[in-house]
Amino acid sequence: MNRTTLSLIAGTTALAAVTGFAALTQPDAPDARAGAEAAAQLPVERTSVLCPAPSMSDIAETSYTSFTPVTKGTGSGGEAALLSAARQSADGPAAGKEEGRSGGKQDGAQAGKPVLRAKEPGKPVTGDSSGAEAPALVGTADGRFAPGWTVQETTEVAAGTGRGLQGVNCTAPGTDFWFPGVSTAADRTDYVHLTNPDDSAAVVDIELYGKDGALKSEVGEDLTIKPHSSEPVLLSTLTDEEQPGLTVHVNVRSGRVGAAVQALDDRIGGDWLAASADPSGSLVLPGIPKDATSVRLVAFAPGDADADLKVRLASPSGLITPAGNETVHVKGGMTAAVDLGDVTRGEAGSLVLTPTDRSVPVVAAVQVVRGKEGKQESAFIPATRPVGTRATSADNREKGGTLSLTAAGPAATVKVTASAGSEGGTPVSKTYTIKAGTTQDIEPPVPAGLKGTYALTVEPVSGGPVYGARTLTVTDGGVPAFTVQTLPDDRGTVAVPDADEDLSVLQR
Template sequence: MNRTTLSLIAGATALAAVTGFAALTAPEASGSGAAKAAARLPVQQTRLLCPEPSASDIAETSYTSFTPVAQGTSGSGKAELTAADEESADGSGSSQSGKTGKSGKSKKRSDAPTVTPKEPGRPVTGDSSGAGTPALIGTATGRLAPGWTVQETTEVAAGTGRGLLGTNCTAPDTEFWFVGASTAGSRTDYVHLINPDDSAAVVDIELYGKDGNLKSTTGEGITVKPHSSEPVLLSTLTGAKEGDVTVHVSVRSGRVAATLQALDDKLGGDWLAASTDPAGSVVMPGIPKDATDVRLIVFAPGDADADLKVRLSTPSGEITPAGNETLHVKSGMTTAVDLGDVTRGEAGSLVLTPNDTAVPVVAAVRVVRGKGDKQESAFIPATAPVGTRASVAGNSAKGTTLALSAAGGSATVKVTASAGSEGGTAVTKEYTIKGGTTQNVEAPVPGGLKGTYALTVEPVSGGPVYAARTLQTNTEGVSAFTVQTLPDDRGTVAVPEADQDLSVLLKK
């Protein structure tokens, strides 16, 4: 069986596990014989995996679990996070930690945070300190599954990668593209691989620099044990010192969640989420208005070069960055361009479109804020539109910015601020975003807020909307920040109706 076939099988397995399970129902007889459109039903199970937050002894990490209120859900549900090196809930997995009770099942690790929500619509938080926090495997079922999200935010006061590091915990899959990694001497970049399943996963990691593939044999056939996490230091995969690298993670067997941690000696650090699937046009929303440097990194994974138009979506419309109207990206080579302080005090999103023939690309921007020894960095990957609904947790009354971008026509969206984790009532507002613009909207805050809260974005009408949330805090005099995008939460799954045909039982 070749690698492509294995990937297809693994992809189908991952889809079933991530989007949940739904039963086919036989429709009432209509006599028309016409096929009916598939109904969209809430998923019944969601898996999310959170990477080890930090190797720093002074790291402070918070986790926020949230499920938005959704129609069509009822009954019970459960959502929990367990250490990746514990056994599976039914005791069938292998415990890497060896911490087992008399029953043979793993005990709860004391350094794993306790985050157990009871109902949709209200976030629940948990905390951990230091370098011992393990990677986490999360499972949500029943009414807590549709749209479940977990935010992992870490504050590191000093050292390499100091600042605010944030990531949405990731669903398992079979392929990931990370654009904006580095093997330069000033960077320490890890790819974190987490296997949620009862069998081992086998993973390949390929690196691409400015001149193409960075040959490596150590990146081939990496085994990730069941229910475990495997951090891989990029500089151990190649001797090349490249400032801009594209990382391709592909799974030969099984499935994993992958997230890249980028730590810089001077520019702080953050998590780099995977780019959306390769596409001819891509959007990177929510560049902070006070960015002092914006670096665009693009990669064309196919056999053809890509010629792209570069546009900055601003509150007043799309503009062309001076001197960077177009970008030529050679096939299989990572291309980067420094756009400087391109936003010039206004909210912005970068939009790449084909100059002529559409060639799929993956992309991201590295954003730097501050000057001198007070600089901090974050990454914004190309992302999918909000779609039906998207949520992001871990927001506070101050230090939260929500950016909305309408890359096509004008759009109206509904934004709901959930109840607070420790008290408060939900609030909803609607916003209209003109086509071709990006707006930093004044996001709603729950009434009587106590603790943190979640934001849920739902398009009401118009064209596609792209969204990003920025968290900001002051860490030892540095204005630290992190940015997360809001792609569709995949909280529903299409379930086609099926007619009963008993004649199949008579066929030989």
């Protein structure tokens, strides 16, 4: 082992233990597999999340819920806190593109005072804000609070564009995000929120792809997001073309950001659109509400190759092919949109997309509408990673929640745990079996003696991969307001390989 190899192992081990987002993979060779088997799964020691500014409405009411599952091997120290990300005006093109909010406006919250601070793992902590001045938040957790730390931002808007229930899981900063399902149509007001948590500026490109390929836009290039700031960029200012089905690619040239799209509709409310899972030949979009009156699939193939996808619905009884929409053809570099109507027909369902022949990486999301004309609400479900080792939903109430679990392949058994309540209650766990190729809607278990809100953790026990989503519903003035959040693996642990000292390298 030479000096370079020793340094690489040490650096990789430190990165995995500190950031919470690193994953170690090895080539598929016998020696590599042996090394992977010897690697220890250890809790991450530090986690970061970013929450976008929740609303531009003066009548918005926003709640935040922070939760860390209890994880073995974490020790007794650490903390988790959310602080305001002080917005600053940017000299670059991102500044001043928003309507109803100035890019140079400073946050009302004190930048150094935590908006929310966790008290102990296993028990949620909540906070709230009102109106249009609530800032974007930057969160950091370390020690025993880091593994699986989840923060949910939920906003109720009683009237106006985007009225209804809007929810988003605060996400880790990154450098590459795909958002199929955005729109620049006249009845939509879509913003991509970019939050920079670091001490140096981030440089970002926002690319738009429609049914005929890339939309020309020099305005979306080289956007500078200043340190510790957040900028909402109105997508309709980046192009003159009005298209209802677009894909946004956020490509970070320098630094890192958190990214989420707020999609607001004049007629059917609005919600947050989280980034799709990384491009893949097969995708699962879990948790379509059984009473959905309209489901619209939007898919995009990032490369030059065309993708032909088989469309199936994982229902409670098995995989079903929607009549008239058996396949979808996605041209390379172009966005395809398909209206599936009321595809669930009163039953739980999740979309499963697989290649008809050769596998071509794609990203995808669905827009879901509930309710009847005049009293409708909408939400988005992106393709997501499987639950993996464990996934968490932070904001759950005694009523109005549905947990959807999908076994797209083999059958699976999962354990679902309801945490203690934020103001009291005793945790409860239940085990469920999900049959192969099906989706099961579960009324989530509720902590005994619940007071306040609580968290749900989902842990596969046996069987194949499980995909999940949680739907939260509120009826306001006869409108079935709702929001859906997927449940990907919380990445609370990382594989850290064993590494022995080899002092002989110092003599070489």
